[in-house]
Amino acid sequence: MEHIYGLSRPELLTITEGGRTWRGADQLWYADEWQQKAGCGPTTAALMASYLAQTRPSCAPLYPSGSWEKADFTALMEELWQHVTPGKHGVNAPRLFSKGLRSFGASKEVELPLRELDIPRFKLARPTVDQCAAFLRSALSADAPVAWLNLHHGEVEHLDDWHWVTIIALEERSDGTLLCTYLDSGRERTADFRLWFQTTKLGGGLVSVGETP
Numbered sequence: 001m002e003h004i005y006g007l008s009r010p011e012l013l014t015i016t017e018g019g020r021t022w023r024g025a026d027q028l029w030y031a032d033e034w035q036q037k038a039g040c041g042p043t044t045a046a047l048m049a050s051y052l053a054q055t056r057p058s059c060a061p062l063y064p065s066g067s068w069e070k071a072d073f074t075a076l077m078e079e080l081w082q083h084v085t086p087g088k089h090g091v092n093a094p095r096l097f098s099k100g101l102r103s104f105g106a107s108k109e110v111e112l113p114l115r116e117l118d119i120p121r122f123k124l125a126r127p128t129v130d131q132c133a134a135f136l137r138s139a140l141s142a143d144a145p146v147a148w149l150n151l152h153h154g155e156v157e158h159l160d161d162w163h164w165v166t167i168i169a170l171e172e173r174s175d176g177t178l179l180c181t182y183l184d185s186g187r188e189r190t191a192d193f194r195l196w197f198q199t200t201k202l203g204g205g206l207v208s209v210g211e212t213p
Contacts, residue, residue, distance in 0.1 A: 005140040006169030006181070012054045013047055013145075013168065013183060017070035024166060024183025029074045035081060041091030042080040044147045044164040045101050047183065050076060051145050052112075052209060061108040080104055090162055094118050094205035097147060097164070101207075113210040115139075119203040121151075129197045132206065133178055136170045136193070139208035147207040148182060154199030156191045160184075161202075 007013075015022045024047055027039035050073065053063035060066075063076055084091055084100030091097050094116040105112040117135045119126050139146045146167040153159040169181035170193075178193040 002174060003172045004169065005137050005172075007051070007140065007145060008143045009051075009055060010168050012051055012066075012068075013166070014068060015070050015073050015186070016068050022070070022186035023188040024186060025073055025077060026186040027077075028185070029070065029077065030081070038086035038090050039077070039081065040160075040164040041086055041097055041100070042084040043077055044166050045084045045097065045104070046073065046077045046080045047166045048101065048145050048147060048209070049080065049104065055143060059110055059112075061110050062105065083107070091164065092149075092151065092162065094147075094149060094207045097149070097207050115208055115210050117206040119197070119200075119205050121201070121203045126197075126203065129178070129194055132193065132197060133170075133172065135206050135208070136167065136178075136180070137172075139206075140167075140170055142210075144208045144210075148180070149204035149206070150196065150200065151202035151204045152200045154196050154201065156196045156199070158189055159191055159196070165189075167206075 013024050025043050027043045028036050030036050030039045049062040052059040054066045065072055083104040098114040098116050102112055148165050148167050150159055150163050152161050165182040165184040167180050167182045171179040179190055180193045181190050
């Protein structure tokens with residue numbers, strides 16, 4: 001039996017400029033070359049903040065305009081950069097992402113109860129893939145996007161190393177496939193999370209928001 005979990009209003013993450021549309025945002029929208037290279041974390045954080053602001057009244061101050069226009073969203077990305085700020089090795093741990101997003105929330109007087117699931121490099125220290133699936137189910141069932149850190153793509157194609165993306169849906173198939181729909185570089189893509197989990201050499205992690213008023 002197949003089960004599908006997803007955001008209730010994924011269309012809120014479609015960004016526009018004139019007649020052009022993107023699914024999610026692109027870190028290349030940053031003006032600075034270093035930001036373009038290292039900006040996947042704050043870009044993902046901006047997508048999460050935007051969606052929460054548009055679907056939870058208590059989170060509205062995170063992005064009051066709720067604008068889908070590229071220029072407005074890029075301004076939000078710049079705000080997030082000040083909090084989810086990549087260092088020499090980027091934003092390379094879930095705790096760093098959470099710390100920055102909490103800081104951004106606090107600057108808007110919004111408390112964000114973030115949850116993290118670290119997936120370490122060493123396999124014996126990792127959670128099980130079923131625990132990861134449960135994290136994804138719980139978040140998406142609560143209408144919360146999930147930030148996914150991938151430090152090594154394993155056997156999954158079209159997934160960059162050392163990179164954050166935004167998961168918006170999960171399809172659990174009867175053959176064991178955990179098909180995630182995610183947003184990356186202004187496009188919507190899919191990847192088998194189970195295959196990634198089994199083949200990644202460096203791991204990564206997941207971050208999402210818990211219950212908010």
